[in-house]
Amino acid sequence: MARGFDSKSVEYQQEEALRGRLEKKGRPLSEEERVRLQRRQTLRLARARTAADLARAASPAQQQMLGRALAALDAELKALG
Numbered sequence: 079m080a081r082g083f084d085s086k087s088v089e090y091q092q093e094e095a096l097r098g099r100l101e102k103k104g105r106p107l108s109e110e111e112r113v114r115l116q117r118r119q120t121l122r123l124a125r126a127r128t129a130a131d132l133a134r135a136a137s138p139a140q141q142q143m144l145g146r147a148l149a150a151l152d153a154e155l156k157a158l159g
Contacts, residue, residue, distance in 0.1 A: 093119050118158050125151040 093115055107115070128151060132144040 090119070114158060118155065121151055121155050121158070125155065 128148050135141045135144055
């Protein structure tokens with residue numbers, strides 16, 4: 079449980095740092111940029127949860143399903159940039 083919490087905290091801090099860098103450039107984030115950052119954060123959290131579930135999965139069918147879910151999340155994160 080603590081590992082997952084730490085992971086979420088690190089990801090949140092990374093997103094906040096990125097947001098801070100963009101805002102320091104003299105312009106506030108656009109609505110599109112805010113939505114994109116939120117979507118990326120949501121996908122990263124979902125990926126962390128799925129990876130943790132995969133590590134604990136016992137049955138081959140469950141491992142396979144979680145592996146596909148992880149690949150789909152990775153593809154979506156890659157598409158966001």
